[in-house]
Amino acid sequence: GAGVSQTPSNKVTEKGKYVELRCDPISGHTALYWYRQSLGQGPEFLIYFQGTGAADDSGLPNDRFFAVRPEGSVSTLKIQRTERGDSAVYLCASSLQENTEAFFGQGTRLTVV
Amino acid sequence: SQKIEQNSEALNIQEGKTATLTCNYTNYSPAYLQWYRQDPGRGPVFLLLIRENEKEKRKERLKVTFDTTLKQSLFHITASQPADSATYLCALDGYGGATNKLIFGTGTLLAVQP
Numbered sequence: 001g002a003g004v005s006q007t008p009s010n011k012v013t014e015k016g017k018y019v020e021l022r023c024d025p026i027s028g029h030t031a032l033y034w035y036r037q038s039l040g041q042g043p044e045f046l047i048y049f050q051g052t053g054a055a056d057d058s059g060l061p062n063d064r065f066f067a068v069r070p071e072g073s074v075s076t077l078k079i080q081r082t083e084r085g086d087s088a089v090y091l092c093a094s095s096l097q098e099n100t101e102a103f104f105g106q107g108t109r110l111t112v113v
Numbered sequence: 114s115q116k117i118e119q120n121s122e123a124l125n126i127q128e129g130k131t132a133t134l135t136c137n138y139t140n141y142s143p144a145y146l147q148w149y150r151q152d153p154g155r156g157p158v159f160l161l162l163i164r165e166n167e168k169e170k171r172k173e174r175l176k177v178t179f180d181t182t183l184k185q186s187l188f189h190i191t192a193s194q195p196a197d198s199a200t201y202l203c204a205l206d207g208y209g210g211a212t213n214k215l216i217f218g219t220g221t222l223l224a225v226q227p
Contacts, residue, residue, distance in 0.1 A: 033215075035217075042117075043215075043217045045215065091157075093156070101147070102215065104156030104157050104158070106154070106155055
């Protein structure tokens with residue numbers, strides 16, 4: 001596709017459940033980022049992939065959060081035992097290489113009830 | 114850690130005027146600084162990038178300045194239009210070589226009145 005695609009656009013889940021959020025980056029972009037944005041705040045860095053490997057996962061809040069990018073393209077953010085505090089918009093971005101402009105998807109709005 | 118301050122209050126201006134948004138940071142000087150626009154329910158959209166050795170950069174009606182002494186960037190929109198109404202986010206690269214990650218401010222909401 002022409003831009004970064006994220007699915008689903010909205011996800012409502014019960015506290016304690018497991019969720020997976022998917023990101024399809026722009027074709028050919030080697031760098032992929034996950035951010036989390038709460039209402040009234042700027043995006044908060046979670047994890048960065050260069051190719052298949054997680055080059056920087058320092059933003060993941062705890063071990064309930066995990067992300068993969070097995071073939072260096074599509075990435076999945078996985079959240080175990082969801083908590084109400086995990087409710088936010090999860091944004092994915094990709095760039096041709098690091099230190100260049102990032103292209104963001106429209107985000108997945110996660111609501112934990 | 115880096116702290117980024119953007120005006121939390123909305124900026125209301127009249128169509129045709131110049132809008133000026135401020136981004137202040139504390140702590141280390143970034144290698145580059147970026148400005149993004151975000152509309153409700155959408156992801157941020159890249160506007161401009163300015164590097165530490167650049168004082169000013171322009172793109173159409175947009176102008177960004179970067180003062181590493183004041184630790185401040187100013188973002189100007191000249192001849193503003195109602196379509197420019199959005200939240201504008203300032204973002205800096207991470208510290209000490211962690212240039213892959215962007216640290217975002219909370220954003221400033223701009224409302225251009227017709």
